Amino acid sequence: MTTKRKAVALISGGLDSMLAAKVVLDQGVHVEGLNFFTGFCVEGHTHAIRKKKGGARRNNALWVAERLGIKLHIIDVVQDYKNVVLNPSHGYGANMNPCLDCKGFMVGRAYQWMLDNEFDFIITGEVIGQRPMSQRRDTMPVIARESGAFDRLLRPLCARALHPTLPQREGWIDVAKLPSFGGRSRKPQIALAESLGFDDYAQPAGGCCFLTNSAYSSKLQDLWSARGERDYELDDIMLLKVGRHLRPRPHFKVIIGREEGENRFLRGYRHEFVSLSPTSHRGPTALVDGGASPDDMELAAQLVARYSQGRDAERVALEMTTPDGETRELHVSPIAPDDVPVEWHV
């Protein structure tokens, strides 16, 4: 009797990782999924924070696992991932994205999981030439080597163009039955998805990590600059995903909700920050991050009033609440748009 081989698949929720797992499943391999939560994932959080009319708020990694009929294990790697973001040995991409170190880290964690759970090999949805940093012919061996996975790392979507790995050599996988993708075009993946009956999947390529986003990267660098150190906690990087960030003075910034979902999210931080909410008009919830003087607080209130429905009123009343629950009413004139320099927008 032949042993049923077991593979652990990195499942991002996107198209490539879904297809990679599917083509291996179809060869009779037992597959389970791993999804790593770094804190920078676009998946899940922004869907949760932002109010959407009628839109599905699904987690795509879970949705993919259900479509494939496999288990999914979501792993919290927020603390361990810090070193990847702060000290990437291969540097950053166009923004603050340490893609090569990130992939090596994730495959390394998957390799450890594989050993702990007596699985045989690892699957990723990587495609040669798809990404400028981590998915190149010359960097793929780096990931296999630095993760420790070596030839137990199978990239099913482009394995035919790579050196044979253990699953191929041992006959666990028939490489001739695998697709052979390469380059940045998405058309072959979309065609394969259609042929496999997948008519719905997350928008492919590139959008899964906030660190690839220039606006988000700017906010992260601003945070480090204002604090004088390169470090973060989960709440820090979560708040960078939410609201307008305006820094009128080097020592404080104001985070202003853009819609009800963000306001609700920001209200959850009222016990950690001074918060401001208009009371005379409908308007956003805002947090003040940093040591603001009474004059600074007046300016913050003027900014919040500017984004309320009282923006054209002479005076707007706001409630200021301290982290220990003390409240005070402020009455301010909304700041004029021309008095908000573009440099204040982080």
Added chain:
Amino acid sequence: MSNHELDVRRLLCPMPVIRTQDRVKHLADGDRLDVTFTDPGALHDIPTWARINGHRIVSIAEGDEESTVVIEVGTGKASYER
């Protein structure tokens, strides 16, 4: 069989799912876990996670500010989880 509670209010997905997953690992088949959360995304994610991992959803109570899902731990655990 016993009943357990998990409070993951204020956490955003996927943290409610991760906390649920980690708690269920330490429960026995047939145990029930009441998970209370504020992230509306968890209304979809926790039941999906439970289904694909072999657990049963007993009830879902959706509220304006917070919601609760009751899970019965199933026998669908992989062997390495037992």
